[in-house]
Amino acid sequence: MKRDQLSDQQCSVARSSAVLGDPWTLTLLSDCFLGVRRFEEFQERLKVSRTTLTSRLKRLEEHGILVQCQYEQRPPRFEYRLTQKGKDLFPVVSTLLAWGDKYYWEDATPPIIRTHKHCGHDFQAYTACSECGEPLELKDVEARTRPDNDRYPPVERGPFKRGS
Amino acid sequence: MKRDQLSDQQCSVARSSAVLGDPWTLTLLSDCFLGVRRFEEFQERLKVSRTTLTSRLKRLEEHGILVQCQYEQRPPRFEYRLTQKGKDLFPVVSTLLAWGDKYYWEDATPPIIRTHKHCGHDFQAYTACSECGEPLELKDVEARTRPDNDRYPPVERGPFKRGS
């Protein structure tokens, strides 16, 4: 299967991955959340080739995650901004960052520190249940596929069982 | 820059992306959380080429996210299981899934439904602040880079400002 066919799968992770699933896109989005908006700035920070950057920005635009805005008339200049759909990726990037901080910096201070203005503390993101607000743990989650989902049938052994 | 050099960057998202940032890896992990463990089963569900699957499994193993366990002596057969580091990716996959459910299924029933055994309800994941427990919102977060982080200097315009 090719990457763009992933968009047609009966699985939200597969569809999301078709758009976000490459190393530059995720890092690029992380930069968006830090306020980066311009081509040259992305290129300098990511150190990705200009062709690849162009294609990633285009894909994110096609999928409605970024919009190109003109910020100068003459000469015509554009920048990229997050749409609401893009802003809604904030939790994804935040949890990815939290995981990276945990496993790639361990006890050291991570390279980017974030403060929650609401409570005034430096924080990490964690994930919780929308219904009861408790932190989400793998062992408390039971997944089932919708009956008509023949593309991703349930696993025989049953999800989340048998130790490691 | 090449993908594996991302692992050396002063940015947790970049490092995480170096390992997870491709469409198959994320979908593969999602299947791991559904209980999938065997080569043939991954291959059949993901419909990815066998060579690519082999390389992804190898990478996840090298990074300590999966371990290969022998589940049968004769003939020797192996399966892949999540380590603790791998299980800690559950929030990442969960938020990615929540985003996909929101934007690719809108009001329809998403293809995979998850129940929180703790409270008994079907749920979606949301992300919160580790210090005060409030749901995390982009506008409440202020990010700063560690002073000695010359690789990812702060953005001039300041993070998270100026509307869209």
Place this chain on the structure above:
DNA sequence: TATGTTAGTCCATATTCAGGACTTACATCG
């Protein structure tokens, strides 16, 4: 006029991927 800036495009080479055939090491069926 010369140089600089921003947002790209173009091109040659290098790397990676898809899809299918093949392999190894056994178990089972007739």
Place this chain on the structure above:
DNA sequence: CGATGTAAGTCCTGAATATGGACTAACATA
């Protein structure tokens, strides 16, 4: 005994994608 089946891969070839650097357009500034 020989044929077929199964799981977990490897090997191969052609196709697609990425890299890095040069180049371009459309202006602004010195």
